[in-house]
Amino acid sequence: MSSNDIKPGHKLTIALSKGRLQDDAIALFARAGIIVAESELNSRKLLLNSTDGRFSFVFVKPADVPTYVEYGVADVGVCGRDVLLESQAGVHEPLDLGIGRCRIAVAGKREVVGQDYNLLATVRVATKYPRITTEYFHTKGVPIEVVSLSGSVELAPLLGLSDRIVDLVETGRTLNENGLEVIDVITESTARLIVNRASFHLKRVEVGALIADLTEILKP
Numbered sequence: 001m002s003s004n005d006i007k008p009g010h011k012l013t014i015a016l017s018k019g020r021l022q023d024d025a026i027a028l029f030a031r032a033g034i035i036v037a038e039s040e041l042n043s044r045k046l047l048l049n050s051t052d053g054r055f056s057f058v059f060v061k062p063a064d065v066p067t068y069v070e071y072g073v074a075d076v077g078v079c080g081r082d083v084l085l086e087s088q089a090g091v092h093e094p095l096d097l098g099i100g101r102c103r104i105a106v107a108g109k110r111e112v113v114g115q116d117y118n119l120l121a122t123v124r125v126a127t128k129y130p131r132i133t134t135e136y137f138h139t140k141g142v143p144i145e146v147v148s149l150s151g152s153v154e155l156a157p158l159l160g161l162s163d164r165i166v167d168l169v170e171t172g173r174t175l176n177e178n179g180l181e182v183i184d185v186i187t188e189s190t191a192r193l194i195v196n197r198a199s200f201h202l203k204r205v206e207v208g209a210l211i212a213d214l215t216e217i218l219k220p
Contacts, residue, residue, distance in 0.1 A: 003171030004183045012055050012206050015074035017062035021191050024099040025078045031215040066091060075199035081189040082168060086129045092200050094211055095193040098218060102170040109157055113181045117142045127166040136186050154178045
């Protein structure tokens with residue numbers, strides 16, 4: 001059954017992250033027949049309905065998407081794998097949407113690239129991803145001090161706040177323009193469809209139809 005066959009009244013709420021993934025996610029849903037009016041998208045509203053009234057979209061910060069889905073405020077969400085790894089939210093992850101492709105990487109000044117870590121010295125690492133960072137360096141046996149930042153992570157090594165950074169890297173242009181280079185790639189990240197565990201069962205017809213529609217349009 002397609003989501004287009006679901007009767008009115010069986011509404012799903014979808015949490016989308018504002019910013020980097022928003023436009024690609026909206027375009028993906030549009031290809032699946034889930035349309036949001038342009039006038040609505042151009043407004044400042046954070047809660048929008050699809051044109052046929054079968055879906056609601058709530059727009060939140062990327063790091064908040066798993067929380068809205070885990071607690072059932074949204075039935076479904078779209079967020080990057082980086083956010084899922086960091087949050088470790090208790091949600092189902094049925095589909096890799098293939099958008100927002102990037103890397104979670106360790107980077108530093110060009111002069112430190114290729115240098116081995118001194119296992120007797122603590123490395124200061126600035127990042128938006130303290131959990132991912134800690135786990136990565138723990139597996140390397142490298143002692144670290146994590147400096148948690150919410151933005152402009154690239155500034156940290158330039159101003160002496162940190163020795164390294166862990167951040168998302170898409171093209172590498174920002175790193176290059178700030179005299180930084182990738183030292184190691186921790187993992188790849190793409191956007192994932194996530195589903196609230198209760199909704200996965202209580203709204204299994206609607207959720208299943210949505211997954212089927214998205215799966216179909218993602219076929220090569």
